[in-house]
Amino acid sequence: CYAATTRQERRFPDEFLFGTATASYQIEGGWNADDKGENIWDRMTHTKPDVIKDVSNGDIAADSYNNYKRDVEMMRELGLDAYRFSLSWSRILPNGLSNKVSEAGVAFYNNYIDEMVKYGITPMVTLYHWDLPQKLQDLGGFANPLFPDWFEDYARVVYEHFGDRVKHWITFNEPREICYEGYDTTTKAPLLNATGIGAYLCAKNLVLAHAKAYYAYKNDFAPSQGGQCGITISVNWFPPLTDSEEDQIAAELYRQAEWGIYAEPIFSAEGGFPKELSERVAQMSMEQGYPRSRMPEFTDEEREFVRGAADFFGVNHYTAFLVSAAKDTEFIVPSVYGDTGAVTSVPDEWPKSASKWLTLAPDSILNALTFLNNKYNSPVFYITENGWSIRYEDGLEDDDRIRYYRAALESVLDVLDAGITLKGYMAWSLMDNFEWMEGYTERFGLYEVDFEDPARTRTPRKSAFVYKQIIKTRVIDHEYEPERRTMTID
Numbered sequence: 001c002y003a004a005t006t007r008q009e010r011r012f013p014d015e016f017l018f019g020t021a022t023a024s025y026q027i028e029g030g031w032n033a034d035d036k037g038e039n040i041w042d043r044m045t046h047t048k049p050d051v052i053k054d055v056s057n058g059d060i061a062a063d064s065y066n067n068y069k070r071d072v073e074m075m076r077e078l079g080l081d082a083y084r085f086s087l088s089w090s091r092i093l094p095n096g097l098s099n100k101v102s103e104a105g106v107a108f109y110n111n112y113i114d115e116m117v118k119y120g121i122t123p124m125v126t127l128y129h130w131d132l133p134q135k136l137q138d139l140g141g142f143a144n145p146l147f148p149d150w151f152e153d154y155a156r157v158v159y160e161h162f163g164d165r166v167k168h169w170i171t172f173n174e175p176r177e178i179c180y181e182g183y184d185t186t187t188k189a190p191l192l193n194a195t196g197i198g199a200y201l202c203a204k205n206l207v208l209a210h211a212k213a214y215y216a217y218k219n220d221f222a223p224s225q226g227g228q229c230g231i232t233i234s235v236n237w238f239p240p241l242t243d244s245e246e247d248q249i250a251a252e253l254y255r256q257a258e259w260g261i262y263a264e265p266i267f268s269a270e271g272g273f274p275k276e277l278s279e280r281v282a283q284m285s286m287e288q289g290y291p292r293s294r295m296p297e298f299t300d301e302e303r304e305f306v307r308g309a310a311d312f313f314g315v316n317h318y319t320a321f322l323v324s325a326a327k328d329t330e331f332i333v334p335s336v337y338g339d340t341g342a343v344t345s346v347p348d349e350w351p352k353s354a355s356k357w358l359t360l361a362p363d364s365i366l367n368a369l370t371f372l373n374n375k376y377n378s379p380v381f382y383i384t385e386n387g388w389s390i391r392y393e394d395g396l397e398d399d400d401r402i403r404y405y406r407a408a409l410e411s412v413l414d415v416l417d418a419g420i421t422l423k424g425y426m427a428w429s430l431m432d433n434f435e436w437m438e439g440y441t442e443r444f445g446l447y448e449v450d451f452e453d454p455a456r457t458r459t460p461r462k463s464a465f466v467y468k469q470i471i472k473t474r475v476i477d478h479e480y481e482p483e484r485r486t487m488t489i490d
């Protein structure tokens, strides 16, 4: 019968959005083009170049500032339904504040968006993907209580200029990487290293900023522009290593610290920070001699304001880790993971990428999305990033990336079969780019970029042909071998 055949074929629905994702600092270059202001990645890479593995930076990157037409041509070659990219705040507002809007900055994004829309590609725009204007960082950045106002002001400028064509808005990309890596440790700009303190402060202001930008859109723009606004959180899968009670508790605390402190205030029924973790931080803070918890509280009004402030949940998903209760591990005190008392491991048999943290874990998309769907009362989901790294030397034959994408997309089909509302999937990334602290040593691109070449020539890898075939046929054919490797626009 027809139903049985379609189930067997496992097709992606026609309205499912297939896309790719990028981020401004990682691809654009043009770091000081026209009147663009300095951001925290410009400052860090220029003043502390050694923190980047290959002592590189994003000054030119893939030079999308000049190559945007080629970028859109690649989207057309792949047959993408959608493209997720981010705006550089200091390109639009050179000083960070909205009293001065850069004409050149706005023109660049207008051109980029127009070129996509011309060919029927749906733009999905992230307002913030880690490149804070330096002037706002000088005032404390996400730790300043005025941060939510600054972000709302910026968001309004953006909706006003681009909202006629952009209907999918993402406020922040990955709060954990912003707050934990940037403020609690030294693994991302601005290297604050305020261990056990920075992440929690930043988390509260970030979700407030998100909610302000969300309601600005909902109340003042959505009625005429008719789009959606959400947030993207990195959610990997964190099962307990064993069934023991202590490993299960450890896994729950670990999930709360990884993504719960950002997701819970927005998507849970109660709002606010996750209960078990906030109780533990309060208790440990007391034992450590602090006069109050290192994790700030929400007032009732703030809690209500943030709760429910999203039209969709964007998930960046890459991998899984097994969690167990720490035994003899010495944690830095205080610290976020010290607060959890949990450690992670990865089985040897999971295939490894070029990135230390990234392995191919079975069924992790289905497991993570099922967990979120049950916990947060079935929101609308988009997978806003998912991808696999190789090394430059690996060239164009990226068979292990193909294996990863096929496994991931089978898991996406499992999610759809389970009745979860997942509306799209963005592969990270359209092309090789500046991989933050790893510089250009790890390559996530469906297209290779030659960073030695002033033209930044882009060449499709084998995986690009495979992804194209899946988008076109809406089916995963595990036997498909692209033969003639010339890209065309179909």
Ligand code: PNW
Binding pocket: 023, 026, 173, 174, 177, 234, 236, 316, 318, 319, 357, 385, 428, 435, 436, 444
């Ligand atoms: C994402 N993890 O970061 C970022 O949004 C991208 O800018 C980045 O280039 C991409 O992933 C690849 O690294 C993540 O530990 C980094 O699972 C690490 C994790 C997740 C996301």
